[in-house]
Amino acid sequence: MRILDVEVTCRNILLERPFKTALRTATEIDSIEVTIHLENGVVGMGSAAPTWVITGDSTESIQAALLGPIKKILLNQHMDNFQSLLMDIQTSCVGNTSAKAAADIAMYDAYSKLLGIPLYRYLGNHKHLKTCMTIGVDTPEIMSKNAIKNVDSGFKSLKVKVGSAPELDMARVSAIRAVIPPDVTLRLDANQGWTPKQAVQLINQMERENLNIEFIEQPVAAHDLEGLKFVTNNVNIPIMADESLFSPHDALKLVSGKYIDLLNIKLMKCGGISNALKIASIAETAGVHCMIGSMMESDQSVAAAAHFAVAHPNVRYFDLDAPLWLKEQPEFMKYVGEDITLSTQPGISKV
Template sequence: MPTIESIAVEELSTPLSSPFVISLGEQHELANVVLAVELADGTRGFGEAAPVPHITGETQGTALAACRAARELLVGEPIADYRGHVAALRESFAAQHTARAGLEIALFDARCRSLGCSLAAFVGGRDRPVRTDITVSIVDLETAREKATDAVGAGFTDLKVKVGESIADGAARVAAVADAAPDATITVDANQGYTSKEALSFVDRLNDRGVTIDLLEQPVPGADLTDLKRVRDAVRVPVAADESVYSPTDARRVIERGAADIINVKLMKSGVLGALDIVSLAQASDVNLMIGCMLESSIGIHAAAHLVAGTGAFDYVDLDGNLSLETDFREPTVGPAVSIDGPGHGIVPDID
């Protein structure tokens, strides 16, 4: 059984092709952490941490420090004991969601590569391409129309629109996207930007415009499950919980309270094992699932896509975080298909 020989931890920084704006804040560059776990037999596995200060409370600096400190827990240990490794990381780095996620991805990748299988196969599925939506962030109406038109031209059939600023501006942006892409499925993400009263007013405004959406994601602050349930009970459109759920415990609370129709799983919130546990909880409770991402390179995106292919559990796929990068480890295909290949998650970065 190979042991963990070393863990390399490096900054991963690159500009975005255009600013990414949501109700919680604005990003102009990717400022992540890339990791390489090397086993005693020479096998290497790769991971990525994508800290977002206004969502997870982490920065690139804190994620770097946590990943480097975690080496003391992992080096010299058998790679097969990944459940034990994850438990140790959760105990020692409880608040460092993305740092733990990056380490988990690298550990799973190394384990899969040592076995010669893909991550999708490791979690019980098969290697098959995954289709993602594409996101229109908080931009002016003309830009929203252009992005929607370009997306449809590239083959996307599912568009996600960011809102959460003023109700009027958000509704106008969604209407502009719907007008430019009349045959597309449209989901809307407020990133906690509204109160329940505002969220209901926003949905009413869309209805008045004759705009149909397929999903309303995290309309209210994540900690307020009462308000989230109030929105879910009052609207016909399915409501998704995102920032309300970082762990399986959070997912159980949302399910028990009946606060959402859909749970958005992100590796950067829950890690790999946490994501799989949330899948099991949701499936046992007949709650639908979405998988999302932060601004990530192809490492994080492909790791998440392998979970989609491996579990077959996700009704909504939002894995477009690498399409905004000026440079990436793998040249992104301008289109909705995310390829699935192995071993591991299939991405081999040069981080030396």
């Protein structure tokens, strides 16, 4: 079954409310969508969203990579060579992980549709999904109010953004913990906002005050692996790599060097499902559990991440709330409070 065409379109999606982290404030996103057409009429769909401050990818660079080197290596190729084509996507150009992710997702969608099964069945497993909800960085008062609102909406796990003002972070987390039930889990994401010494000081204080933090994401700069290891070795709360992890090679270095306790996999960072599977398996061999995360992106690509997450046994944590921040209603996944349901139709289909 040959690939006849690769189409790329772009649309703008507004957010319900600003999404604030230590790295950026977003009020809208561009969704770059790729459609792969097979000669029997089957289409595979994927999408990507640019995140300058993390991946370095822009709307223009994603479109250029998809319509240039990626389209060139896919056109007129046979889907019988599915795995080889996935590798060709990754080697088609340097960087451009978001464009590669969109094409990779579209290929997985098309292939599982050819087989007539949902993507998670092709990948070989299925488990129940419960996502956390993100509390954007703000004043302690606003963040605690948002925490109450989300707990009342059915979320038992909150991901709290910190790091934009380290001197305020203790107040932020303490304010949230004071107003939510003790059985609600808190996860922190510093988005590289602390120095190693700041991180250790803050985390040790959180431990002394029994704030009950499940884990902390990327406390220090992505490139500072020795700083990351210093934090990991000097606190009790598990430390998770996010921006330090882009590739299977990064995963191998992080787990073999014991720089972290946990890994956060995002399709836009690693280039899609094929590399996400490799990262999760590398981590599994080292006894390191993974979380599936997402950028601020459309529900189509988040649903692809969800299909991967329910299928790989080493993905133990789920951060897939991005579609709930968008003004448009999710179509590829259904949310009821923290519970996520995926379609039972072939591929990555609408629910």
